[in-house]
Amino acid sequence: MCLAVPAKVVEKVGNVAKVDFGDNTLREVDVSLVDVSVGQYVLVHAGYAIQVLDEDEALKTIELLSEILSE
Amino acid sequence: MSFLKELRNRELAYALVRKIKEVFPKKPIKICHVCGTHEWTIVHYGLRSLLPDNIELIAGPGCPVCITPALDIDQAAELALEGKTVTVFGDVSRSVGVKYSLEAVRSEGGNVKIVYSILDALKIAKSDKSKEVVFFAVGFETTAPLTALHILRTPPKNFSILSSHRYVPPAVITLYSRGKLEMDGVIAPGHATTISGLKTYEPLAKEHGIPVVASGFEPVDVLMSIIMLVKQISEGKAEVLNQYSRSVTWEGNVKAMQTINRVFELTDAHWRGIGTIEHTGFVLRKEFKDYDARYKYGLKNVNYASEMHPGCRCAEIMLGKIKPTQCPLYMKVCKPSKPVGPCMVSIEGTCRIWATHIAFS
Numbered sequence: 558m559c560l561a562v563p564a565k566v567v568e569k570v571g572n573v574a575k576v577d578f579g580d581n582t583l584r585e586v587d588v589s590l591v592d593v594s595v596g597q598y599v600l601v602h603a604g605y606a607i608q609v610l611d612e613d614e615a616l617k618t619i620e621l622l623s624e625i626l627s628e
Numbered sequence: 629m630s631f632l633k634e635l636r637n638r639e640l641a642y643a644l645v646r647k648i649k650e651v652f653p654k655k656p657i658k659i660c661h662v663c664g665t666h667e668w669t670i671v672h673y674g675l676r677s678l679l680p681d682n683i684e685l686i687a688g689p690g691c692p693v694c695i696t697p698a699l700d701i702d703q704a705a706e707l708a709l710e711g712k713t714v715t716v717f718g719d720v721s722r723s724v725g726v727k728y729s730l731e732a733v734r735s736e737g738g739n740v741k742i743v744y745s746i747l748d749a750l751k752i753a754k755s756d757k758s759k760e761v762v763f764f765a766v767g768f769e770t771t772a773p774l775t776a777l778h779i780l781r782t783p784p785k786n787f788s789i790l791s792s793h794r795y796v797p798p799a800v801i802t803l804y805s806r807g808k809l810e811m812d813g814v815i816a817p818g819h820a821t822t823i824s825g826l827k828t829y830e831p832l833a834k835e836h837g838i839p840v841v842a843s844g845f846e847p848v849d850v851l852m853s854i855i856m857l858v859k860q861i862s863e864g865k866a867e868v869l870n871q872y873s874r875s876v877t878w879e880g881n882v883k884a885m886q887t888i889n890r891v892f893e894l895t896d897a898h899w900r901g902i903g904t905i906e907h908t909g910f911v912l913r914k915e916f917k918d919y920d921a922r923y924k925y926g927l928k929n930v931n932y933a934s935e936m937h938p939g940c941r942c943a944e945i946m947l948g949k950i951k952p953t954q955c956p957l958y959m960k961v962c963k964p965s966k967p968v969g970p971c972m973v974s975i976e977g978t979c980r981i982w983a984t985h986i987a988f989s
């Protein structure tokens with residue numbers, strides 16, 4: 558039930574955005590719970606964006622991973 | 629999001645496992661997670677078998693369907709039998725209370741409709757305003773803001789919710805401090821913590837000396853989180869760290885938490901098989917009581933002597949005391965196709981996750 562999947566925001570009108578889950582199909586998602594702009598990634602849970610994903614942080618995780626491995 | 633591929637990379641996963649073995653303290657340690665999706669990753673990628681024997685990964689009460697009280701299920705079923713339309717998620721409908729499951733009520737002609745979200749339930753309510761529609765609201769803080777959002781949008785008068793929403797952080801902290809959940813470190817649930825914020829787990833580290841790491845859901849995410857915990861445990865540290873920083877922040881999704889708090893307040897609430905835990909149940913605030921099915925239909929609190937099917941050991945499973953294979957009913961009487969206990973119902977239930985993986989291997 559806490560499943561959430563990343564998707565890219567392609568269009569946005571008010572609280573409704575069209576997002577791409579990576580399969581080139583656009584699906585409507587309610588973005589009332591986040592402040593998001595076109596081009597950003599959101600985490601979608603049951604048709605609602607619950608977070609804007611931070612791409613810089615994602616890269617930091619990869620850096621942290623190589624740090625852990627090289628320690 | 630191309631990095632997602634790296635987080636499933638087998639070589640990286642093995643390198644992490646070797647690292648875990650390097651830093652691993654010789655004493656046995658227990659790492660608890662509180663999320664069905666983490667359990668799925670652990671079982672699906674066989675992470676338990678890769679780890680040293682004395683690192684035990686425990687699945688805590690991280691399945692909303694499993695902890696939804698039998699009474700709530702029976703009351704939702706009774707509302708359907710009285711002629712109200714009860715809208716419910718598919719997995720919740722299969723969970724059996726003491727008297728009924730909503731699926732059984734539906735197959736006998738009861739007015740139960742399976743929905744994907746509260747939005748579907750509202751569409752049903754709006755399509756015929758002469759009919760009473762109840763949405764059985766199950767889920768943790770990940771799902772509760774969706775319910776709250778729609779309550780703020782003034783649903784029609786024929787609509788109400790039966791809230792079994794629960795809040796995870798105080799539950800984990802209380803269960804640990806009561807000695808019900810044993811652990812040396814905890815993996816915070818990635819998506820629930822995305823909403824509540826990592827700060828909600830701080831008391832575990834500060835007051836109880838238990839290190840916390842919020843984790844993503846790819847196998848490399850989980851292994852990284854384990855190493856971040858194991859290191860702290862071996863160095864005698866207890867900090868709150870964030871492996872899932874692409875989604876989890878210290879403050880969480882403030883907008884979502886504000887939405888929840890405008891609509892709900894926290895009350896002492898029952899967790900099936902576990903008991904009452906203070907400040908963990910989301911109930912509608914007074915100003916929204918007309919949307920509260922319990923108030924609207926005068927539902928009474930009833931104490932069941934037992935809310936588990938005889939022989940079902942789900943209560944111990946949800947506290948990581950035993951493994952599904954230790955339940956005598958597992959895969960004999962209780963199977964995914966015919967679940968006896970709630971842990972076999974939902975894809976987040978430990979018994980079901982284990983069962984579906986046996987079937988494939």
Ligand code: SF4
Pocket residue numbers: 939940941942943945952955956957958959962963967968969970971972973979
């Ligand atoms: S296998 Fe079935 S009966 Fe046994 S604990 Fe799990 S859900 Fe309960």
